[in-house]
Every structure is written in structure tokens, then in C-alpha cells.
Amino acid sequence: MSFRETSAWISLASLILVFGFYFYEVGVALRAAQPDPGDFLGQYIGSVVLVVIVQVVLSIIAAIVLRKSQDVRAARDERERLIELKSNRFAFYILQIGIVLTVIAIDVGVEPFVIGNCLVLTPVVGEIVRFGGQIVYYRLGL
């Protein structure tokens, strides 16, 4: 597996694990009907920091493990740039859909805590689709 594909797997897995736990906690709070937005701001910031730390640490480990592979140091070539562009396009669609759904949610009077978490969920899903798309293109070809 190439270093770029490994990086995509690391990003995908860290996002799903960290924000999966975050949204599980959001779901529990919503079911209890007593969400405290203040708590979740801290948890959101903590989740972002944790994702960054996990990605940096695992990327360093991957670079060490795959250090003999030429692509660790090589610049992205045309195929890799095309894969990124196509995957970014899917993520952009997700962002657009998420924004539209959030605006609709505001219009119908959904509570602010849910609106705020829609705004957290949209880029997270966009990133998951982006890295998932990269992996699919790396695996199946363009």
C-alpha cells in the first residue's frame, strides 16, 4: 500500500473513531433531553485536537514504516492529484447538501444545539467521503 493511501486510511479511521464517539455522546445527551452546549463545545474542540494528534502520530509512524518506499518523499504526481480533485468534488457536494439541510432546519425551528451539531456533522461527513473516495480511487482506479 502506498504512503498516500495509508494516509487516507489513517485520516478516515481517526475521523470515524473520534467523531463517532463525539456524535454518540451527542445522541445520548439528546435522548436524555438535557444537552449542555457548553460541555459539547469543549468536547468538539477536544475531538478536533485529538483527530489532529492521532493523524500526525500515525502519519509519522507510517512514514517510518514505509521509509524505504520512494513515494514518502515524492511530490504528488498527476494520478494522485486527479484522485484528490475528484474526491474533493464529492466532499463539496456533501458540504452543499449539509448547508442546505441546516438552513432548512433553522427555518423549521430546530433547537440550536442540534443546528450547531449539524454544522459539526457536515464537514466531518464531507471529510469521511473525501478520504473514502480517495481510498476507492486508489483501490479500483480512475
Next chain:
Amino acid sequence: MTQQDLADRIGVTRQTVNAIEQAKYSPSLEVAFRIAAVFGLPLERVFQYEAKPARK
């Protein structure tokens, strides 16, 4: 010649050479010409176009 040798000579990664070989990626004209130049062959000897059957 290994995939890595070819990759180094045409300025792409080994994975991209592998993807071209497995017909998982169609290279740009520039890379296609560079590959042909490495082997000293005309482009049409290195790459052939197979039209996909039209959808009904």
C-alpha cells in the same frame, strides 16, 4: 526495467506505473509520450485504444 526505474524516468510514482499497467489509470498525453520515449517506440506501439461497447 523495474516499475520504480520507469517511474523515476517519467516523473511519476511506482504506484502510478502499476495502475497504468493494470489499466486502472489512463495517463496524460505528456506521461504517455515520456513512456514511449523511454522505450524508444512510437506512442501507438506502447498504448492501444480499445473502444468500450456502446450502451443500449
